[in-house]
Amino acid sequence: MTQESKIKEQHEEQHLEKLTIKKLQEIAAQFPHERAIHDMKKEELVAFIKQAKGIKDEAPAHKHKHKGKIKMAKPELKAKIRELKKLRLQALNSGESKEAVTLRLHIARLKKLSRRVAVSV
Numbered sequence: 001m002t003q004e005s006k007i008k009e010q011h012e013e014q015h016l017e018k019l020t021i022k023k024l025q026e027i028a029a030q031f032p033h034e035r036a037i038h039d040m041k042k043e044e045l046v047a048f049i050k051q052a053k054g055i056k057d058e059a060p061a062h063k064h065k066h067k068g069k070i071k072m073a074k075p076e077l078k079a080k081i082r083e084l085k086k087l088r089l090q091a092l093n094s095g096e097s098k099e100a101v102t103l104r105l106h107i108a109r110l111k112k113l114s115r116r117v118a119v120s121v
Contacts, residue, residue: 016046024049077114081107 016024024045028037031052040048050056072080088103 016049021045028052072113072117074114074117077110077117081110081114084110 016027019027021042024042025037025040028040028045028049031049033048037045037048084103084107088100088107091097091100091103
């Protein structure tokens with residue numbers, strides 16, 4: 001494959017990503033298909049057109065950030081949250097507002113984590 005054809009494919013690939021669904025459906029209608037084009041999502045249409053034109057995909061871009069494994073179980077998280085709430089109350093009573101804010105943010109982070117644990121179980 002020459003340098004020119006590689007550049008042309010990359011340009012065409014970027015061009016497809018920028019088109020609207022209606023335009024993609026019009027392009028896809030030109031190729032023989034088994035599945036209804038109007039039922040496809042944009043990513044599926046782009047993949048179908050690329051396959052029909054013989055454009056090879058490199059590694060697909062990951063859209064979602066991978067979240068790490070959750071190391072604590074829900075009861076452990078709840079116990080840690082209760083402990084941090086007690087420490088925050090003590091910090092508020094003693095006038096350490098910065099420490100109280102830090103603890104509040106840590107508690108919020110643990111609450112989000114506990115919700116994620118509840119969904120994954």
